[in-house]
Amino acid sequence: MTITEDREAQAPDAPAGEVGKARRRKEDQRLITGRTRWTDNIQLPGMLHLAMVRSPFAHATISSIDAAEAKGAPGVIGVFTGEDLKDIQGVNITAWPVSPDQKTPDHLPVAVSHVAHAGEIVAVVVARSAAEARDAAELVDVDYDELPAVLDLKEAAKDEVLAHPDLGTNKSATWQLDSAGQGSGGDVDEAIAKARDGGIVIEREYRQQRLIPAFMEPRSTVVDPTGEQVTMWSATQIPHVLRFCIAATTGLPESKIRVIAPDVGGGFGGKLQTTPEEFATLAVARKLGKPCKFTETRSETMVSGHHGRDQWQKLTLSAEKDGTVTGLKVELMADLGAYAAIVGGGVPVLGAWMFNSIYKFGAYQFNTTNYYTNKTWVDAYRGAGRPEATYAIERLMDELAVEVGVDPLEIREKNWIKHEEFPFTTVAGMTYDSGNYEAATAKARELFGYDELRAEQKRRRESNDPVQLGLGVSTFTEMCGLAPSRILGALSYGAGGWESASIRMLATGTVEVVTGTSPHGQGHETAWSQIVADRLGVPFENVEVLHGDTQIAPKGMDSYGSRSLVVGGEAVLRAADKVIEKAKPIAAHLLEASVDDVEFKAGTFGVKGTDKGVTISEVALATWTGHNLPDGTEPSIDADATFDPDNFSFPHGTHLCAMEVDTETGATKMRKYVCVDDIGTIINPLIVEGQVHGGLVQGIAQALWEGAEYDDQGTLVTGSFVDYTLPTAADTISFVTDHTTSPSTYNTLGTKGVGEAGTIASTPAVVNAIVDAVRHLGVNDIVMPCTPERVWKAIQAGAAVTTEGERDAAPHFDEGAPNQDPASGASEGSDQ
Amino acid sequence: MTRINVTVDGVRYSDEVEPRTLLVQYLREGLGKTGTVVGCDTSNCGACTVHLDGTSVKSCNVLAVQADGHEVTTIEGLATDGELHPVQRAFHETHALQCGYCTPGMIMQACDLLKENADPSEQEIREGLEGNLCRCTGYHNIVKAVQQAAKDLSSQAVGS
Numbered sequence: 004m005t006i007t008e009d010r011e012a013q014a015p016d017a018p019a020g021e022v023g024k025a026r027r028r029k030e031d032q033r034l035i036t037g038r039t040r041w042t043d044n045i046q047l048p049g050m051l052h053l054a055m056v057r058s059p060f061a062h063a064t065i066s067s068i069d070a071a072e073a074k075g076a077p078g079v080i081g082v083f084t085g086e087d088l089k090d091i092q093g094v095n096i097t098a099w100p101v102s103p104d105q106k107t108p109d110h111l112p113v114a115v116s117h118v119a120h121a122g123e124i125v126a127v128v129v130a131r132s133a134a135e136a137r138d139a140a141e142l143v144d145v146d147y148d149e150l151p152a153v154l155d156l157k158e159a160a161k162d163e164v165l166a167h168p169d170l171g172t173n174k175s176a177t178w179q180l181d182s183a184g185q186g187s188g189g190d191v192d193e194a195i196a197k198a199r200d201g202g203i204v205i206e207r208e209y210r211q212q213r214l215i216p217a218f219m220e221p222r223s224t225v226v227d228p229t230g231e232q233v234t235m236w237s238a239t240q241i242p243h244v245l246r247f248c249i250a251a252t253t254g255l256p257e258s259k260i261r262v263i264a265p266d267v268g269g270g271f272g273g274k275l276q277t278t279p280e281e282f283a284t285l286a287v288a289r290k291l292g293k294p295c296k297f298t299e300t301r302s303e304t305m306v307s308g309h310h311g312r313d314q315w316q317k318l319t320l321s322a323e324k325d326g327t328v329t330g331l332k333v334e335l336m337a338d339l340g341a342y343a344a345i346v347g348g349g350v351p352v353l354g355a356w357m358f359n360s361i362y363k364f365g366a367y368q369f370n371t372t373n374y375y376t377n378k379t380w381v382d383a384y385r386g387a388g389r390p391e392a393t394y395a396i397e398r399l400m401d402e403l404a405v406e407v408g409v410d411p412l413e414i415r416e417k418n419w420i421k422h423e424e425f426p427f428t429t430v431a432g433m434t435y436d437s438g439n440y441e442a443a444t445a446k447a448r449e450l451f452g453y454d455e456l457r458a459e460q461k462r463r464r465e466s467n468d469p470v471q472l473g474l475g476v477s478t479f480t481e482m483c484g485l486a487p488s489r490i491l492g493a494l495s496y497g498a499g500g501w502e503s504a505s506i507r508m509l510a511t512g513t514v515e516v517v518t519g520t521s522p523h524g525q526g527h528e529t530a531w532s533q534i535v536a537d538r539l540g541v542p543f544e545n546v547e548v549l550h551g552d553t554q555i556a557p558k559g560m561d562s563y564g565s566r567s568l569v570v571g572g573e574a575v576l577r578a579a580d581k582v583i584e585k586a587k588p589i590a591a592h593l594l595e596a597s598v599d600d601v602e603f604k605a606g607t608f609g610v611k612g613t614d615k616g617v618t619i620s621e622v623a624l625a626t627w628t629g630h631n632l633p634d635g636t637e638p639s640i641d642a643d644a645t646f647d648p649d650n651f652s653f654p655h656g657t658h659l660c661a662m663e664v665d666t667e668t669g670a671t672k673m674r675k676y677v678c679v680d681d682i683g684t685i686i687n688p689l690i691v692e693g694q695v696h697g698g699l700v701q702g703i704a705q706a707l708w709e710g711a712e713y714d715d716q717g718t719l720v721t722g723s724f725v726d727y728t729l730p731t732a733a734d735t736i737s738f739v740t741d742h743t744t745s746p747s748t749y750n751t752l753g754t755k756g757v758g759e760a761g762t763i764a765s766t767p768a769v770v771n772a773i774v775d776a777v778r779h780l781g782v783n784d785i786v787m788p789c790t791p792e793r794v795w796k797a798i799q800a801g802a803a804v805t806t807e808g809e810r811d812a813a814p815h816f817d818e819g820a821p822n823q824d825p826a827s828g829a830s831e832g833s834d835q
Numbered sequence: 836m837t838r839i840n841v842t843v844d845g846v847r848y849s850d851e852v853e854p855r856t857l858l859v860q861y862l863r864e865g866l867g868k869t870g871t872v873v874g875c876d877t878s879n880c881g882a883c884t885v886h887l888d889g890t891s892v893k894s895c896n897v898l899a900v901q902a903d904g905h906e907v908t909t910i911e912g913l914a915t916d917g918e919l920h921p922v923q924r925a926f927h928e929t930h931a932l933q934c935g936y937c938t939p940g941m942i943m944q945a946c947d948l949l950k951e952n953a954d955p956s957e958q959e960i961r962e963g964l965e966g967n968l969c970r971c972t973g974y975h976n977i978v979k980a981v982q983q984a985a986k987d988l989s990s991q992a993v994g995s
Contacts, residue, residue, distance in 0.1 A: 220934065698973075
């Protein structure tokens with residue numbers, strides 16, 4: 004039973020080659036028939052099962068652990084505490100100490116004496132079945148001495164209660180980018196001071212609530228220690244990074260570790276982690292010498308898998324009276340949770356180059372201060388730093404438009420980089436190579452019916468319709484293709500940003516492509532096949548893409564940060580070009596021609612001016628036999644390439660959202676969503692559309708539904724899918740998506756990356772639309788997620804805003820300054 | 836332990852199970868039917884959806900003993916005579932899956948939806964899939980897949 008493609012619905016203008024074609028995915032066959040290889044499917048002879056005993060307390064010391072009863076329970080093989088494992092369990096490291104003096108608490112996979120968040124592992128129970136292990140985990144008696152927990156980010160900043168008493172402070176690090184200091188722009192404080200005298204100053208404080216990545220496949224790890232190499236299968240985005248971290252911290256030589264990421268069910272950054280569960284499973288398997296499996300429950304994912312976002316953003320924007328922005332000052336407080344995760348303190352830093360977005364600002368300063376709290380750790384979640392930045396600036400641009408009294412699209416156009424100005428070095432010091440904000444916006448505006456919807460909004464206003472209409476704009480950019488290794492080095496990141504590929508030309512005409520990227524839903528097998536089929540002139544079906552196993556793909560930096568195509572795809576292409584270069588002299592020899600007279604086109608080496616030719620597959624066979632090669636030629640046309648980009652890529656787009664708001668109930672309804680993204684060259688439009696749709700819903704979900712909430716004891720109350728409200732099909736609408744194309748100049752194909760675009764752009768588009776719908780009622784902000792309750796309260800309160808819960812925002816701005824945090828009730832601002 | 840007799844994907848099985856065993860555990864761990872997966876522990880996500888006597892159920896929400904004497908169809912038994920089911924085919928053609936973890940449950944639920952309503956509106960499709968979560972696709976192409984499958988099934992019915 005195979006998929007037959009007799010209904011390839013190709014557009015009439017479909018490209019002749021593979022690149023650009025809406026190929027159905029190679030990956031689908033096994034996924035739609037249930038012939039999948041999820042980690043939890045793996046069964047090995049004699050395999051044992053693990054269950055974790057987790058701390059119910061947010062902050063405590065462990066005074067004793069009594070495992071006697073658990074050890075006697077049916078099927079139990081052993082119970083291991085942190086003390087039992089401490090010599091071999093390794094440590095969960097952060098790759099990015101953002102400052103030389105960053106404070107970083109040790110993060111042990113199984114806690115030994117101190118737990119810093121609820122859900123931390125304190126013991127591991129091993130049994131013959133998962134059910135027996137879970138039963139016995141209930142019997143492990145742990146005595147804790149509870150310590151005061153610091154849960155709120157602003158409370159953490161006061162250092163009155165410490166998440167890690169040993170550190171002496173909750174502050175992890177501060178990091179600054181200053182345009183005056185680095186010479187990429189003016190002095191932001193001067194710009195703001197000037198604007199206070201006759202210009203416009205907008206001061207706002209926005210909250211980026213804590214989110215949970217909520218990939219659909221719970222994390223699972225199987226470790227087989229019985230071979231010469233220890234083999235770990237794990238539901239991870241980063242098999243190569245994981246192998247490095249195991250070798251770096253457990254004492255196992257890197258060459259003795261094989262990590263396999265089989266079918267992986269989504270990640271969105273949530274599986275960009277080396278987890279305590281992976282390290283604990285490895286340690287126990289090594290102790291027992293038996294294969295071990297740990298698969299988490301969803302409730303465990305929620306408390307133990309890292310969360311995302313969680314920032315307070317204090318923003319000061321200065322402009323001239325006509326709306327020309329002169330400066331932007333960003334002061335972030337970022338909650339790292341209990342530990343510095345693998346990207347950890349670097350996540351807010353990734354936003355540093357993006358708050359200025361597509362705009363030409365005279366002066367800019369970015370500051371972040373990262374804090375520890377007694378909550379689940381925080382790390383990359385789809386967009387990582389860039390959604391937070393985009394949200395802030397796109398909300399601010401709407402506020403500026405109101406202040407100046409112009410349409411939000413007009414204020415953006417006034418400030419954005421014109422298409423003829425590329426390449427453009429921004430006030431943050433990034434050089435954007437290409438883009439056309441005018442074209443994307445014009446197309447989006449037309450698809451949206453912007454003017455008609457504005458007219459309808461006016462009619463509803465005038466008739467005092469209880470259901471008001473709001474239009475939200477988000478003209479975003481992002482930096483993708485993580486990352487140039489030299490830049491990472493300058494930022495003290497612990498690894499490079501290159502990507503690796505190999506191409507093996509098999510004797511029978513098929514081609515194996517080995518990639519160091521590690522897909523978990525993105526369709527690399529299909530897209531990489533398209534690239535190679537075009538480059539080598541071989542049939543799409545003849546290309547096999549291999550990945551996700553350190554024994555098969557020994558080098559790689561894995562998949563995150565919209566890097567796979569931009570960096571990894573380029574490595575694949577360069578490997579293909581090397582194959583052609585190696586094959587050319589052999590082809591010339593076979594054709595009895597001079598190398599200079601041979602040219603390669605559409606899979607065939609031909610002799611110029613003749614009809615003589617030999618296909619690359621024929622060269623592969625001739626190379627394999629080795630019978631007739633030029634003297635001194637090695638019998639191989641296989642090739643490797645490792646690509647390290649010179650710069651990031653900068654996708655952009657214009658997203659427009661129409662929201663209906665019932666002013667009597669606070670209920671919101673999405674009416675229409677249009678996005679026009681410029682992601683450079685598109686390899687497969689079908690896959691791209693899918694990435695955009697899924698990204699949009701994750702961003703929309705931040706605006707409307709999702710938020711990780713803790714009670715005052717530090718218990719995650721949104722700890723299951725009952726309470727953490729992922730959107731369903733019934734909550735969402737169908738989208739209008741389109742593209743403009745200005746190819747990246749930093750890679751051969753001109754690709755820019757699309758994995759995070761939808762998520763980054765959509766959140767502010769939705770919130771801007773809701774605020775636009777009720778601004779005439781005195782509302783200028785609603786804290787996310789914009790639940791009906793919060794929307795209703797905002798309307799009732801007029802200018803006041805619903806802060807997060809009932810909590811007051813700390814006085815972040817100087818008293819008496821204009822446009823303060825709206826929650827404080829100051830009302831000199833644009834909202835009047 | 837309790838003995839159950841159950842037909843899964845056309846094969847009859849007779850097994851001793853612990854009474855607390857969930858149907859999904861029996862399918863995965865007992866029979867190796869790993870095409871059906873577990874995505875949550877609160878019966879919200881629908882990843883484990885199978886057909887019990889032709890009607891969709893969340894197999895994490897049914898005990899194996901409740902399947903005694905009944906017929907279960909999983910994603911692995913949906914295709915017949917070497918041909919993909921029209922819903923499977925539509926999911927592939929419209930790119931209605933990415934990571935594929937929700938896909939078995941989503942397809943099984945979509946089949947049930949179309950059995951109940953052969954010509955659903957977009958809203959009816961969305962409401963019919965409300966108990967199945969997907970984090971990758973934003974549901975956009977899943978809705979399209981069900982629309983296409985509805986068309987294919989109705990033309991198949993006309994043709995036969």
